[in-house]
Amino acid sequence: MIKLLASDIDETLVDAQKNVPQRNIDAIKKAKDMGVIVTLASGRGTYELFDIPDQAGVVDEDRFVISCNGAIIMNIFTKEIVYSQSLKYDYAKAILDYAYKNEQTCYIYTLDNKYGINLDRDSYAENQITVLADNNIDFLKDAIILKAIIKNKDMNYLQGLEIDIASLTNYDVEVAYSSDMFMEVNAKGVNKAVALKKVCDHYGIDLADTLAIGDNYNDVAMLEACGTSVAVANARLQVKDSADYVTKATNEEGAVAEAIEKFILNK
Template identity: 30%
Template sequence: MTKAVFFDIDGTLVSFRTHSISQNTLADLYALKEKGVKTFIASGRPLKMMDNLSGFPFDGYITLNGAIVYADDRIIFRHPIDPVTAGKIAEIADTAGMPCVTYCEDRLAVSMTDDTTNMTFKMIKLPPIPVIPAVEMAREPVYQFTIFADEEQEKTMILPEADKLEPSRWNPMFMDLNPKGLSKADGIRAICGHFGISREETMAFGDGGNDIEMLKYAGTGIAMGNASDNVKASADHVTGSVDEDGIGMALHHFGVL
């Protein structure tokens, strides 16, 4: 029996076309709540950037790809990047003139902006954020970097202490960097421990590369129809796309609703 369902945001719950949760999917979320099934967000976004969820009362939030997890209005798990490693990454990004978003516990900033960052921020409807050098932000604990480098640029990057970092992508234009081995699966594990739910009683939905470990870890991993092939290969089931209300299709297919 499924007791908890975890949802990625961008491309899973929220359409890139409409920038919102569809009315059908929102109705399914409330139906889950009526049945007593707990619902959680599992995103690469920080909590401050989750303003596109139609006001739905989720039971908890896995943020920054598992680096900070919230439940019952408090942090139940946190895992920052090693401070020495964070300082070195920040210095490289600033020296190379490479746009870098630095996420700390209570704030975030971008080191510089260009056409790519502006286009990306518009795509995900991100409100203006401060422009602060990454090295300045890295003076406090850093939970995630988002570096604006495509896959070809990534191949030429020399990252110090790369063995301490976990890169992932949910968009080809940038990559997230988190502590090595950390993923949304760690967030699911923390939430299951907090609420006394077994791994087998969980279901997860995702579409991006940063969802792969979560889909593998959950009792039932569901890839959206708009997911890339490697994400689909990691899932137990492939449903319709976000614009086809694929979440509802899978919830009914597995008898959760």
């Protein structure tokens, strides 16, 4: 029996306008009414969640959201950070230096902000971002750094950079991809599956009794660890191959609701 549902946000729970489709909202409420715990598991920073948890109806006491691919677990009701695992400053600096030298868009995420260099036009439109004039981040030496991102809309090119990034960080990081344009670099051992296990342990729930839903490479570990895994119709091929079920609906059409209807509501 499924006791906990974990859903990715972008390209999974929300549509292109970053809103939660009504079909998903209705299905999540029905799952909650049956006693199922609903958790969001995202690559976003906690300050990038905006009103999505409220839209989805998951802001309740003793409920959590997984952010930055598992580097952060936050109590969604109190906004208390209950777990964090930081990326070494030297690794973040090496990635930023590499991006700066190669004129790549790069973000550094901390607990309460993100910093960016070589921003493209789309990046300037993002909320909660501090633009860096250069690659000097000495002011972050004592900060908790959660992840670094290199952005490029050519995924083949981006994946070709992985060997350089791995070498620069002594092969001591986790590299994943999301939204068809982000290389996400976290501390070794950080992924959504590890964070989901921590959330489950809090409730005394076995991973076998969880349902996870996602669309991209940074969801694969979570999908492989959970009891029932679902990829949305618009998911990457590798993600579909990792899942027990692929929805007919895309994120635009309420894919999360389809998963809930099939595996929780038994429709």
